[in-house]
Amino acid sequence: MSESRARPSATNLSHRRSLHTQTTEEAPLSSPAPGHVPLRKQLKDEAKKAKAAGKKKKKKKNATNQVVPGWELTVGIEIHAQLNTAKKLFSEATTSFHDESNSHVAYFDLATPGSQPRFQKETLIPALRAALALNCDVQPVSRFDRKHYFHWDQPSGYQITQYYEPFARDGRILLQPRDGIAAEDGDGLAVRIQQVQMEQDTAKTMAQPGETHWVDFNRNGVPLIEIITRPDIHHPATAAALVRKVQILLNAVDACVSGMEAGGLRADVNVSVRRQSDDHPSDEPLGTRTEIKNLSSFKAVEDAIIAERDRQIAVLEAGGTIAGETRGWSIGATETRRLRGKEGEVDYRYMPDPDLLPVVVGDDLVAHLRGILGQLPDAEVDELTEVFGLTAKDALSLVALDGGARVEYFWRVVESLQAKLGSGSGNIANIAEHPTCFQLAANWILHELGRLTSNPHDASAQDLGFTPDGQCRRVPVDCLADIVVFLYRRRITAKVAKELLWVVYRGTVPAQYASVADAIETEKMWFHELSEEEYAELADQAVEGQEDIVSLFADFKQYPQGKLMFLVGRMMRLGYEERIDPKNAESTMRRLLEEKYVPALGGRQEES
Structure with missing residues (x-):
């Protein structure tokens, strides 16, 4: 639930420039002491080293950075999307994203003692549309659980979600080359969806100067769905393609408020690596995974996975071990950074929410929504x-x-x-x-x-x-x-x-x-095109005085298309642009060059 930003700095080499520059009485200026390196040469050598180091650190293009030989990357994704509803998940307060801060807050949103959650059943409809678009099996009965953690954006000390019995399971998304997947995935792949669960969003934290933070509870309790995939993705570009396609699907069935660009959809990615060779694919268990939180753009998804993959490989190749932890990513960064140790199920103390009844979904409702889902x-x-x-x-x-x-x-x-x-x-x-x-x-x-x-x-x-x-x-x-x-x-x-x-x-x-x-x-803007005769007359004017250019069309190894367009441009400027079709002007100029201008120029050259 946290968000953060950072950027590394460059190295300054200026403090090294005074080495070996002093002289002594025994070593006059005209006779450098043995081992002495002139300052100018030092500076030149350091510049070369800095340039070489810069080239080594130069970021590879993502298209050519999908695979590291000898290693297999595995990625699972959790996508949080705000549902398109008028009310919050457990209160009748209005969902609000642009109104005055703390203007749409119910007692339950603030965890006021004595307040109770009341499931707003209309929030289920866009969630079901999303599940159907993701080819999931809608569960006839689902239940809500409490996920315990403490932060100022969660006043009750727990988040209500569906951990044990979500409302949808076992979906799949088919990704094709046109979706922007990595070339290594060939003709496409199917990514399995483990489950889709409903949960409440947290409040919005707004950092202020100094150590002050303001909290806007308008967002607290806004309905979310969390889409959890299986670890079926092995290339960074394919992970970004999946998130992009999920956003398109949710928009198509009117399930999501807005996309990543507006903050209505966020992605967490789980990344692990393990050794592998082409001849003997690894049958070892997956490596220890780390989670990168709150990625807010498709590019951030791809870039963060590449950075974390490379970090883990470097640690393992140096003989280290990967710690299970939560990491952060900043736009424009080249490395992920540690946020905190990874929480597990025991730390969250999941338990069924005693204040909420099970959610029962009838087959007739699912069939009706499937029938009006429309074209995907x-x-x-x-x-x-x-x-x-x-x-x-x-x-x-x-x-x-x-x-x-x-x-x-x-x-x-x-x-x-x-x-x-x-x-x-x-x-x-x-x-x-x-x-x-x-x-x-x-x-x-x-x-x-x-x-x-x-x-x-x-x-x-x-x-x-x-x-x-x-x-x-x-x-x-x-x-x-x-x-x-x-x-x-x-x-x-x-x-x-x-x-x-x-x-x-x-x-x-x-x-x-x-x-x-x-x-x-x-405004008299109808197009009254020039006649063939008028085009020809305009071409004559355009080539007048351009014998050097016309001569290039007499004997060429590669057709001088650029010079042809230069002559056409002269036609456009000399005539009435609103009466000239550029394609017809080009056709006329090309024809007259072949039939009239080049032969005439050749005849004059022979006579001279």
């Missing part, structure tokens, strides 16, 4: 890649962004595009008639919309305002569909399309213009 991310990514031809990377990004709201927006844009293209709204089969148009829409939803809010110097840049049902407050569905259709049909240029997107984002449509089409008409 893997199936959705498959559809985006197979039907629309998106890359796996783009499809995954679309599904993951904005907690799943971005992909819902994409589906609404698809429906609008189908209506505007006359291909029948909602008919997936008709998408094959205009595949480029839908790919263009996906690209704009992923990239162009992101650029609207990416300028840190733009004070007016605001959140796009996506809603879970796929609406966008700043860029309405039909407005984006209009821009994409006009661009796809080449009725506007890409430059005009981007300007129109800004106009929509700023609210000028519909405040000043009735629609996107009205803005184009009013």
Whole structure:
């Protein structure tokens, strides 16, 4: 439950620079004493050593740092996720994350004498959705236990959790290469989930200057699920991929409040190593594990595992032993650090909570939730890649962004595009008639919309305002569909399309213009492309005085594409950009170079 930060410092070698620099009467300046090393040479040698040491310490890229020869890494993960509920787990206080501190606190949250926990049954629904998304078996009966430890963020002296009888067991997550697993895991692997349990969150500690800490009890009692995996992971990148996929799954079924980036999901990783050879894989038991607490980003998961793996290997190779302990990690660090000795079951003194009844879940409720769970991310990514031809990377990004709201927006844009293209709204089969148009829409939803809010110097840049049902407050569905259709049909240029997107984002449509089409008409931004003759005339002007460049196209071993684009750029600058299609300009320039400019230049050279 603790959080911490640190960073190592570099070594200063300046105190070593005065060695062997003094002279004596017996050893004049012109005749150095035997063994004397001039200061300049000392400095040069030390600089070389420092540079070499720096190279040795240079951090390897994670992609090439997944395996240490002769050693096997084993990782188990515990993921804590805040459930999407209106009430706390054992009180009717409202869940709050951004309100005034200590403004949503019940008597039980403060462990006030005489107060009793009252299980809020509605908190079970998102927990069950999460369990189903993780392919778990929902248990008909589960019970709550007390986990005893003392800290200021836990006023009762214990946390209520489900240690002995959790509400879900025996799940599995299938990880594929597109999920970002290590290359060493090949075509993928299944990670088993031991159990999923409900538990209450602790209060939030806020450090103040000096030794002062403030405690906000708004978070105390917020419902969590803890997802505990089996030790099936053997590569750091795969561990990060698992946490990422769990977040996507929880968002997809509306079980989680927010992801790692907003503090709604945290991961603890258990790391151990043991010796192994390729010829004789080790059948020894797993090594002593250490736990790294409260990792708050996917990169932190991977980096911390690599650092702890390397630390344990170094200790064992030096003849030492690994102590079971809890360790911490700071963003940007290169080493984990010890926090405390590892607590065990005996230390926590788990016991059934005497104030809470068992939780009984009916098969009818599980069947109902399974029936309305909807399409899970893997199936959705498959559809985006197979039907629309998106890359796996783009499809995954679309599904993951904005907690799943971005992909819902994409589906609404698809429906609008189908209506505007006359291909029948909602008919997936008709998408094959205009595949480029839908790919263009996906690209704009992923990239162009992101650029609207990416300028840190733009004070007016605001959140796009996506809603879970796929609406966008700043860029309405039909407005984006209009821009994409006009661009796809080449009725506007890409430059005009981007300007129109800004106009929509700023609210000028519909405040000043009735629609996107009205803005184009009013501002005379329709694309009236040059004729073939006009393109040719513009090309003639662009090559005028550029004989040296044109001559490069006469005899080449590698086509001078960069010089071709230089000439096309001259065409764009000499003409009316709003009437030029860059692809057609390039095609015209390439054709005229072959048919006209190069032959003409060669003829003049022969005559001279």
